[in-house]
Amino acid sequence: MTIDESNTVKKPKKIKKEFDFSKHPKRHVALKIAYIGFNYQGFASQTHVQNTVENKIFEALLKVKLISDPNNCKYTRCGRTDSGVSAFGQVIGIQLRSSEDDEKPFDYVRLINNVLPEDIRAIAWSFVDDDFDARFDCLYRTYKYFFVKSNLIIERMREASKLLIGSHDFRNFCKINADQVISFNRIMLDIQINKCTPDQKDDDPDSLYEIIICGYSFLWHQVRCMVAVLFLVGERREDPSIILELLNVEKNPRKPQFAMASEIPLILFDCAFENVKFHADSSRLRAEAVVDLESHFVHMFQLNSIKTKIIQTMMNSIRCSLVVDEVVPDRIVTLNQIKTDHPNLTTRKGPRYVPLMERLTGKSVEEKRASKQNKKTL
CATH class of the missing domain: 3.30.70.580 (Pseudouridine synthase I, catalytic domain, N-terminal subdomain)
Known part of the structure; x- marks a missing residue:
C-alpha cells in the first residue's frame, strides 16, 4: 500500500511574530x-x-x-x-x-x-x-600612545611635552576643519611619558614606552600630530622649543607640512564622568561577568603573544645571522659589524632633513574660511 503524497496535508509555516x-x-x-x-x-x-x-x-x-x-x-x-x-x-x-x-x-x-x-x-x-x-x-578624556624607544631621547621628549600642557591654540597640531570648528583652543591637563616595562634598561632600544595625554577635549588628529612632533624632538631633528613656535599662532598662523604619527599605537584609554558608576553587571553576576571578560582578553593576549614571538624570532635570527667575508674568506662577521667595518659596503645617506619652520605650509584658518565664503558667494 502506497501513500498518496499529493493528499498529505502540509502544516502551514508559523508566521514569526514581530517583537512589540x-x-x-x-x-x-x-x-x-x-x-x-x-x-x-x-x-x-x-x-x-x-x-x-x-x-x-x-x-x-x-x-x-x-x-x-x-x-x-x-x-x-x-x-x-x-x-x-x-x-x-x-x-x-x-x-x-x-x-x-x-x-x-x-x-x-x-x-x-x-x-x-x-x-x-x-x-x-x-x-x-x-x-x-x-x-x-564627559569631564575629560585620556589617550595612550605606545612606541618602541629605538633611537629616541626620552628626556628631550619629556621636556617638549611639558610645553603642551595648559590652554593653547592647537591649530598647528591638528587637521584643520575650518568650517566646523569655531575655536582651536584646547586645554591639556597632563602629559606623561613612561616606560611600560620597568624591568628593562633605560638604554634598551627595544623597550616599550607610552605617552599618556589627558585633556578636556581634542581636535581632529590632534594627538597624532602632537606625538609626531615629539618624535622629531626625540630624534634630535627638532629642539624642544619647536613646541613654543608651533603654539605661537600669531607668529606662525600656517601649519608646516609634516606626517602624523601612525594610528595603530593610539588608544582612547578613558572617558571620565561625574556620578556615573560603571559595573560589569548586577551585583549577583558581577564576579562572573568580570571573569568572562578577563578570559576573553587573556585568550586574545595569548594568541597575539605567539604572533609577536614568531616575529621576534625572525628578527633575532636576522640579527644573529653569520656572514662570510668575501675579502677574507676565513673571517666571519655578524650583521651588527657590517655597517662599521665591512670594506665592500658604504653608508647610504637619506634626503636632507628640512626643519619644520622651513617647510611649506598649508593655508591659515582665516584663509580657509575666506576661501569657503568666496565659493558660497559665487
Missing part, C-alpha cells in the same frame, strides 16, 4: 565599550562605509532586541576615533529595552557580547539620566 517594543520599558544606559580598531574604518558610522565599530554595535543591539531603530534611541557617543585607532574607555549613551524589575536588570554586557565580533566588547554599563550626553557630559 511598546510592551517593554526603556531606560537610558551608558555603555563602556572596548575595541581593537585595526580592522575597522573608525568608530563612528559613515554614509558610505559599513565597516565601523558603531555599525557593529548597532547590529548587535538590534539582534538582541535592545533597540528597534538606531535613529530613534537617544544615541550619543563620547568621541570619534580614526580608522585603526583602538579604545578601552569609549562611552556611548543610548536608550535600551530594560527589565520590568529594577532589582533584576538585564545582563547587558553578556547579552551584547554574545553577538559582537571578538575584537569589540561591552565591558561595563550604568543607568543614567534621560538627558545624559556621552560627549558633552
